[in-house]
Amino acid sequence: MKRIYMDNAATTAISPAAMQAVQQAWEVYGNPSSLHGAGREAFFLLDKARADVASALGAEKNEIFFTSGGSESDNWAIIGAAKLMQKKGKNEIISTAIEHHAVLHTLNALEKEGFKVILLPVSAEGYVTAEQVENAITENTALVTVMMANNEIGTIQPVSEIGAVCRSKGVLFHTDAVQAVGHIPVNVKEMNIDMLSLSGHKFHGPKGVGALYVRKGIRLPNLINGGAQESGRRAGTENLPSICGMAAALTEAIENMEKNTAKIVPLRDKLINGLTAVERTRLNGGRENRVPNNVSVCFEGIEGESLLLWLDAKGICASSGSACTSGSLDPSHVLLAIGLIHEIAHGSLRLSLSEHTTEEEVDYVLEVVPGIVKYLREMSPVWEKIVKEEK
Amino acid sequence: MIYSEKVMDHFQNPRNVGKIEDADGVGEVGNAKCGDIMKIYLKVDDNGIITDVKFNTYGCASAIATSSMATELIKGKSVDDALQLSNKAVVEALDGLPPVKVHCSVLAEEAVRAAVADYYQRKGIEKEIPGCSGNCSCCHLHDEHCGGDEE
Numbered sequence: 425m426k427r428i429y430m431d432n433a434a435t436t437a438i439s440p441a442a443m444q445a446v447q448q449a450w451e452v453y454g455n456p457s458s459l460h461g462a463g464r465e466a467f468f469l470l471d472k473a474r475a476d477v478a479s480a481l482g483a484e485k486n487e488i489f490f491t492s493g494g495s496e497s498d499n500w501a502i503i504g505a506a507k508l509m510q511k512k513g514k515n516e517i518i519s520t521a522i523e524h525h526a527v528l529h530t531l532n533a534l535e536k537e538g539f540k541v542i543l544l545p546v547s548a549e550g551y552v553t554a555e556q557v558e559n560a561i562t563e564n565t566a567l568v569t570v571m572m573a574n575n576e577i578g579t580i581q582p583v584s585e586i587g588a589v590c591r592s593k594g595v596l597f598h599t600d601a602v603q604a605v606g607h608i609p610v611n612v613k614e615m616n617i618d619m620l621s622l623s624g625h626k627f628h629g630p631k632g633v634g635a636l637y638v639r640k641g642i643r644l645p646n647l648i649n650g651g652a653q654e655s656g657r658r659a660g661t662e663n664l665p666s667i668c669g670m671a672a673a674l675t676e677a678i679e680n681m682e683k684n685t686a687k688i689v690p691l692r693d694k695l696i697n698g699l700t701a702v703e704r705t706r707l708n709g710g711r712e713n714r715v716p717n718n719v720s721v722c723f724e725g726i727e728g729e730s731l732l733l734w735l736d737a738k739g740i741c742a743s744s745g746s747a748c749t750s751g752s753l754d755p756s757h758v759l760l761a762i763g764l765i766h767e768i769a770h771g772s773l774r775l776s777l778s779e780h781t782t783e784e785e786v787d788y789v790l791e792v793v794p795g796i797v798k799y800l801r802e803m804s805p806v807w808e809k810i811v812k813e814e815k
Numbered sequence: 816m817i818y819s820e821k822v823m824d825h826f827q828n829p830r831n832v833g834k835i836e837d838a839d840g841v842g843e844v845g846n847a848k849c850g851d852i853m854k855i856y857l858k859v860d861d862n863g864i865i866t867d868v869k870f871n872t873y874g875c876a877s878a879i880a881t882s883s884m885a886t887e888l889i890k891g892k893s894v895d896d897a898l899q900l901s902n903k904a905v906v907e908a909l910d911g912l913p914p915v916k917v918h919c920s921v922l923a924e925e926a927v928r929a930a931v932a933d934y935y936q937r938k939g940i941e942k943e944i945p946g947c948s949g950n951c952s953c954c955h956l957h958d959e960h961c962g963g964d965e966e
Contacts, residue, residue: 727850729875730826737827746850746875755850766848803832804873805854806847 425739428785432717433575433603433776434743439628445672446630449665456662457651470662473671477635480674481620482611489636489654490667494602495526497621497636501598502530502569504644505619506539509566509596516540516564520552521761523571527600549710550577550762554585567596572604576745576758576774577709578718580608587616602626606677607715612637624670627677633666684779688716691786692777695719698790702797708759708772719775722764725807726771726800734796740789745772767806818876819910825880830887833869840937842929845922851878853926855886859934863893877916884908885923894931900924
């Protein structure tokens with residue numbers, strides 16, 4: 425059976441260009457910190473990768489710090505900024521209810537240390553506004569952290585406007601852009617971003633590598649003490665192959681962004697229209713300001729894990745925000761934050777596309793999903809009640 | 816998380832799915848808020864033997880598989896035997912469940928008891944049902960989780 429991969433928000437296939445960059449870098453075995461020829465060879469690769477990532481974000485080379493991925497970047501930026509501002513007597517952090525757990529759980533940890541965390545609610549369509557952020561900022565605000573694009577429902581937040589508010593109020597602004605970089609245009613200077621997290625494997629780069637952009641002049645505390653790597657702020661010999669693979673993938677993603685978007689958006693919209701044509705099915709997140717690759721819907725009367733496993737049996741890889749797939753009894757905090765009741769949030773399905781997704785694949789998904797939904801609804805006492813109440 | 820082959824078999828080919836219109840006992844447990852509801856229908860003959868059993872379940876793969884297995888285990892048995900069905904027996908018959916899914920087997924056990932309790936009630940027979948009120952809205956594990964914040 426041919427596999428149809430529609431879980432690109434979870435991770436992506438590594439691109440041939442990224443793979444090639446990884447392999448080339450493996451052959452360069454020198455330590456970038458060494459002064460000899462082998463070291464210099466490695467240093468030049470590292471330096472080029474840093475320049476490529478910087479240029480992709482509209483940043484300077486010395487503002488890019490390589491990390492192990494999005495979660496590390498989020499942790500470092502948030503905890504670092506909190507500690508930095510604590511010294512100035514500021515102890516409030518503003519964020520949103522729909523952040524990734526890498527942000528939310530970091531904020532929980534800071535809360536336990538005495539920080540005050542304000543999670544702004546989002547609209548039913550899944551957006552926060554710059555006005556909400558502005559109204560929440562006080563003289564004690566240490567940091568604002570708002571994701572650029574949501575990983576579950578694909579909504580793109582007004583980061584530029586939020587950044588402008590923060591800049592004018594003199595408050596640090598971090599954005600978790602893991603789902604955005606390589607998919608939508610990002611420019612840290614134009615968008616007034618102080619810190620930005622990204623992850624290599626979300627845009628066809630390798631897993632286990634990411635970066636944190638930190639605007640020049642912000643002196644984040646060191647994450648790992650040791651050698652002089654990453655300006656001494658994150659010591660340890662660099663993971664050169666992965667870094668080079670990520671840089672190559674990012675360069676490629678940005679070069680092809682316009683072309684890819686033009687290809688993916690019609691497929692996404694075909695999926696959204698086809699799936700929401702199933703009765704009692706809703707789209708999660710607004711249609712406008714949505715990343716090109718995200719489809720998120722809820723089918724009433726069924727539970728997401730059952731749907732996922734049936735899709736898997738039909739060769740389709742997807743994801744769900746249902747409780748059962750998260751290993752807890754609560755459905756996704758994002759779906760609850762947009763106002764869905766538990767019963768409906770349990771029936772969620774996320775399909776995330778890539779430029780490799782074909783129309784045939786979309787048609788196959790649209791052919792298969794309604795049948796599975798119908799089958800699961802037929803055995804569902806919840807659906808039975810919904811139908812009875814309708815009559 | 817990996818399910819056993821038995822679980823996947825009972826999930827993909829569930830036994831005894833459906834409803835019994837003229838059932839002698841019906842039991843429903845669980846809570847849609849928690850993500851699983853099981854409803855079991857019993858047909859019982861004059862000797863107290865379960866001659867037919869059907870289920871409807873809203874929930875994850877293990878909820879469907881445990882419902883299916885529970886109905887298989889009580890089919891042809893007496894209602895009193897059905898009362899003895901333990902969640903452990905269901906888990907064992909399925910070659911195990913991931914730890915986070917064990918509550919589904921508890922739900923299956925309770926669904927069977929609720930159906931038997933309903934059978935006795937319809938018959939007008941006083942019968943003490945162990946560990947089940949006959950109208951449980953949430954299994955024990957769910958109680959802890961859902962208790963107090965019902966909408």
